[in-house]
Amino acid sequence: MKITVDINGESYSHEVEPRLLLVHYLREVVGLTGTHVGCETSLCGACTVELNGRAVKSCTMFAVQADGARITTIEGLSTDGKLDPVQEAFWNEHGLQCGFCTPGMIMASKQILERNEAPSEEEIRHGLEGNLCRCTGYQHIVNAVKAAAAAGAK
Amino acid sequence: MATTLTKTETLVGKRVRRREDPRLITGTATYVEDIQMPGMHYAVIVRSPHAAARIRSIQTRAAAAAPGVVSVFTGQDTRGVGPVPCGASLPGLRVPHHHILATDRVYFVGHPVAVVVARDRYLARDAADLIEVDYDVLPAVADPEKALAKGAPAVHPEWPDNTAFTYHAEGGEVDKAFAEADVVAKQRITSQRLVPMAMETRGVVAEWRAADRQLNLYTSTQIPHLVRTLVAGMLGLEENRMRVITPEVGGGFGSKLNVYAEEALMGFVARKIQKPVKWIESRRENFLCTIHGRGHVDYYEVAAKRDGTILGIKLKIIQDLGAYHQLLTPAIPTLSVLMMPGLYNTRNVRADIVGVFTNCVPTDAYRGAGRPEATHGIERMVDILADELGMDPAEIRLKNFVPQDKFPYATATGLTYDSGDYAAPLRKALDLVDYHHLREEQALARKQGKLMGIGISTYGEICALGPSPACPAGGWESATVKIEPTGKVTVLTGASPHGQGEETTFAQIAADELGVGLDDVLVLHGDTAIVQYGIGTFGSRATAVGGSAVYYALQDLKAKIRKFGAMMLESEDVTLSGGQVSCNKTGQSKSVAEIAAAAYRAMKLPPSTEPGLVSTHFWEPSNFTFPFGAHIVVTEIDRDTGQIRIRRYVAVDDCGKVLNPLLVDGQVHGGVAQGLGQALWEQAVYDDNGQLITGELTDYALPKAHMMPWIESEHTVTPSPVNPLGVKGVGEAGTIGCSPAVVNSVVDALSPLGVRHVDMPLTPEKIWKLVRRSN
Numbered sequence: 001m002k003i004t005v006d007i008n009g010e011s012y013s014h015e016v017e018p019r020l021l022l023v024h025y026l027r028e029v030v031g032l033t034g035t036h037v038g039c040e041t042s043l044c045g046a047c048t049v050e051l052n053g054r055a056v057k058s059c060t061m062f063a064v065q066a067d068g069a070r071i072t073t074i075e076g077l078s079t080d081g082k083l084d085p086v087q088e089a090f091w092n093e094h095g096l097q098c099g100f101c102t103p104g105m106i107m108a109s110k111q112i113l114e115r116n117e118a119p120s121e122e123e124i125r126h127g128l129e130g131n132l133c134r135c136t137g138y139q140h141i142v143n144a145v146k147a148a149a150a151a152g153a154k
Numbered sequence: 155m156a157t158t159l160t161k162t163e164t165l166v167g168k169r170v171r172r173r174e175d176p177r178l179i180t181g182t183a184t185y186v187e188d189i190q191m192p193g194m195h196y197a198v199i200v201r202s203p204h205a206a207a208r209i210r211s212i213q214t215r216a217a218a219a220a221p222g223v224v225s226v227f228t229g230q231d232t233r234g235v236g237p238v239p240c241g242a243s244l245p246g247l248r249v250p251h252h253h254i255l256a257t258d259r260v261y262f263v264g265h266p267v268a269v270v271v272a273r274d275r276y277l278a279r280d281a282a283d284l285i286e287v288d289y290d291v292l293p294a295v296a297d298p299e300k301a302l303a304k305g306a307p308a309v310h311p312e313w314p315d316n317t318a319f320t321y322h323a324e325g326g327e328v329d330k331a332f333a334e335a336d337v338v339a340k341q342r343i344t345s346q347r348l349v350p351m352a353m354e355t356r357g358v359v360a361e362w363r364a365a366d367r368q369l370n371l372y373t374s375t376q377i378p379h380l381v382r383t384l385v386a387g388m389l390g391l392e393e394n395r396m397r398v399i400t401p402e403v404g405g406g407f408g409s410k411l412n413v414y415a416e417e418a419l420m421g422f423v424a425r426k427i428q429k430p431v432k433w434i435e436s437r438r439e440n441f442l443c444t445i446h447g448r449g450h451v452d453y454y455e456v457a458a459k460r461d462g463t464i465l466g467i468k469l470k471i472i473q474d475l476g477a478y479h480q481l482l483t484p485a486i487p488t489l490s491v492l493m494m495p496g497l498y499n500t501r502n503v504r505a506d507i508v509g510v511f512t513n514c515v516p517t518d519a520y521r522g523a524g525r526p527e528a529t530h531g532i533e534r535m536v537d538i539l540a541d542e543l544g545m546d547p548a549e550i551r552l553k554n555f556v557p558q559d560k561f562p563y564a565t566a567t568g569l570t571y572d573s574g575d576y577a578a579p580l581r582k583a584l585d586l587v588d589y590h591h592l593r594e595e596q597a598l599a600r601k602q603g604k605l606m607g608i609g610i611s612t613y614g615e616i617c618a619l620g621p622s623p624a625c626p627a628g629g630w631e632s633a634t635v636k637i638e639p640t641g642k643v644t645v646l647t648g649a650s651p652h653g654q655g656e657e658t659t660f661a662q663i664a665a666d667e668l669g670v671g672l673d674d675v676l677v678l679h680g681d682t683a684i685v686q687y688g689i690g691t692f693g694s695r696a697t698a699v700g701g702s703a704v705y706y707a708l709q710d711l712k713a714k715i716r717k718f719g720a721m722m723l724e725s726e727d728v729t730l731s732g733g734q735v736s737c738n739k740t741g742q743s744k745s746v747a748e749i750a751a752a753a754y755r756a757m758k759l760p761p762s763t764e765p766g767l768v769s770t771h772f773w774e775p776s777n778f779t780f781p782f783g784a785h786i787v788v789t790e791i792d793r794d795t796g797q798i799r800i801r802r803y804v805a806v807d808d809c810g811k812v813l814n815p816l817l818v819d820g821q822v823h824g825g826v827a828q829g830l831g832q833a834l835w836e837q838a839v840y841d842d843n844g845q846l847i848t849g850e851l852t853d854y855a856l857p858k859a860h861m862m863p864w865i866e867s868e869h870t871v872t873p874s875p876v877n878p879l880g881v882k883g884v885g886e887a888g889t890i891g892c893s894p895a896v897v898n899s900v901v902d903a904l905s906p907l908g909v910r911h912v913d914m915p916l917t918p919e920k921i922w923k924l925v926r927r928s929n
Contacts, residue, residue, distance in 0.1 A: 033188035034181015038353050039437040043851040046353060074181030087179040091171055094816045097824065098653030099178030100353040100404025128859035134353050134405050135653050137823030138859040
């Protein structure tokens with residue numbers, strides 16, 4: 001099937017198998033490998049991308065379901081070398097160690113802040129429930145989301 | 155919040171934000187799965203669904219004929235490949251031959267049986283489903299105590315008692331100590347099997363370059379050089395023509411401190427098909443086939459006087475090894491024995507280990523590796539003892555600590571604790587929680603029928619592994635520091651960081667020593683073609699051992715820089731400081747960059763001095779380091795649901811000198827999360843048929859953001875005299891200190907109901923049943 005997708009502001013058209021997962025489309029067809037596969041069952045959140053304004057887990061969606069969609073991946077967040085405030089906050093607050101969950105964490109954190117400009121600690125933790133991290137114990141990630149909120153990130 | 159620093163400030167000890175982060179937060183880092191090569195093929199491994207079975211036949215024809223498939227290999231094809239290595243040696247150890255693919259039998263669910271190689275990952279997966287294996291299913295045994303019972307199924311038919319080894323260690327006069335005791339506390343304590351669950355599963359890309367007889371192996375590992383030596387050996391390759399590249403590694407926690415069948419298998423496949431091949435472990439495979447941790451059943455006896463003085467400890471460990479020995483499998487429980495006295499001044503100890511084969515995936519090093527088990531055991535026992543004697547758990551600990559004036563302290567298990575002030579973190583933690591008032595509040599809460607607990611653990615751990623005679627491979631670490639002709643500094647470390655942040659901390663050390671800017675330093679690691687031989691990152695060793703190697707290489711270079719500076723300034727009276735060599739008489743100076751240019755241009759050389767500014771140092775530590783600390787956990791239990799709420803978590807850790815407090819906090823938080831996972835939620839459960847029934851993220855309960863308490867992390871600082879940096883290591887501390895503090899707190903909460911001990915994980919169901927039973 002032929003699909004056309006807007007990814008990070010650029011339009012892509014490809015012929016894809018109906019069973020191709022969106023995450024494999026992004027990583028292997030388009031070549032954006034920042035979105036990671038952690039579990040293939042939508043439980044770990046490493047593959048989180050923004051699709052038509054909503055954070056979705058791209059490992060449990062087919063590429064054909066994204067036909068006509070507007071997608072933002074981790075690669076689309078910084079513009080002209082300037083980091084997104086959420087990226088900057090993860091860096092400043094040491095919100096990552098091995099970095100594998102980080103793209104998904106950052107995308108999920110952006111969604112939290114888009115819905116709530118000043119989330120409480122509890123709201124942040126609740127918002128990150130769908131994203132696993134094995135390195136940080138989440139505390140510095142919570143700090144990062146708080147710092148991004150304080151810096152006015154959305 | 156990290157600070158931004160200018161060049162003139164010293165960097166060691168500052169909260170410097172990490173230099174590895176820009177690539178990680180922008181999605182531009184390269185993990186194994188991100189590697190693409192022209193002509194690359196994909197491998198899918200067919201695995202046994204049975205825990206024990208004979209293989210009658212394997213039908214591969216349909217798979218081989220499937221679209222896109224280039225090859226199918228079974229154990230008959232890979233017979234020429236050497237066994238998966240066990241690096242541990244113990245007297246009388248039985249080592250089963252561990253083929254990379256099963257030949258005639260399978261020994262655990264997930265045992266690799268065949269590999270399908272296709273031009274596309276989806277096609278390889280399709281074809282894998284076409285392979286038919288005819289199994290003659292045999293009885294299995296998954297529980298180590300059942301495996302020791304008479305008549306249990308034999309995991310390996312040649313050893314019907316399922317015993318891989320027994321091990322005995324003894325110090326002091328144990329029988330005398332127990333004869334003189336006023337009280338002996340006894341308890342069976344388990345440390346359940348856990349799944350390390352790094353966020354990135356394992357993965358391998360292998361590329362065979364026939365004309366050069368060279369294998370390039372990209373693998374997600376903590377030990378690239380050891381993988382090179384051992385996989386080259388398995389495949390019969392020349393080690394200097396094998397290159398192991400460890401790109402970004404998405405977490406290890408010990409699970410990638412190993413050499414796995416798939417690493418050799420992909421090398422074998424790439425050579426056979428003459429094309430690059432990629433294998434990425436699925437999450438399901440990760441649960442079934444990557445090593446598990448822990449798996450202890452411990453029987454403790456602790457003898458004490460009525461005043462609380464601990465006289466002696468007896469410990470019997472039944473270690474669930476799984477079906478095979480991976481790299482360090484049988485050695486892990488010996489670390490528990492070494493640390494069995496904990497922080498206590500106890501001269502009489504006796505330990506016996508039985509290493510047991512089961513039809514499960516092997517256990518091996520998982521964050522803490524033997525030390526969490528030992529700490530959990532002794533810290534539970536001290537609480538049980540305090541309860542029997544009617545003593546306060548803080549008081550009994552303070553009474554038995556190794557006194558501060560006894561360091562270095564020779565333990566009854568043959569170690570020498572390097573330095574310590576064990577009361578300091580406990581007193582600090584007690585102050586932080588306002589212990590006296592907390593106990594008053596608890597007394598009041600109990601009167602109202604509430605279940606509130608206060609749990610203490612005071613842990614010690616053996617880190618910075620280690621002196622070479624005590625390690626299966628060398629215990630040293632290597633560093634090369636190169637000052638390039640333009641004055642830029644490149645550090646090559648033999649350690650292989652994968653999230654710990656040594657690209658930052660080692661740059662802090664180099665920048666301070668040379669007086670250059672942080673951004674002038676680049677730290678490289680994880681490519682055997684670039685970096686001199688190294689050991690790797692595990693056992694909280696990278697900074698203590700690898701950082702020390704960097705430090706000593708820098709000292710060599712500083713001496714050489716001074717020599718060149720003295721020649722250029724025509725003075726013997728020079729000082730190196732702030733990136734400048736200055737003449738103490740004239741005040742004239744030359745920068746490190748100017749000296750580097752002169753050292754490579756080599757128009758003139760100081761006497762007996764070679765051109766260039768490169769130094770390699772292999773540093774051998776004289777001893778381990780022994781970090782320590784105290785964790786206090788305050789819990790409340792909901793009587794109706796069995797739910798445990800952690801009200802406070804205070805961690806006071808002493809990891810010696812702190813090079814970067816931001817990173818140390820991160821290590822503590824992450825360590826505590828994994829300890830808390832063990833204490834409250836996680837368990838790898840095998841049923842009687844050897845099926846892993848918690849083998850998916852749906853069933854295996856990992857800590858999530860909303861489940862974690864806020865961790866109040868503080869420190870005391872007792873520098874280690876073992877290394878020039880004074881550091882002890884912190885990667886495993888949080889995990890080791892955590893679980894006994896949590897369980898002690900919950901048992902304390904339940905003690906009015908007559909509960910004396912609960913085994914982990916403390917699931918709400920388990921707690922609810924205990925509460926209900928007492929009603």
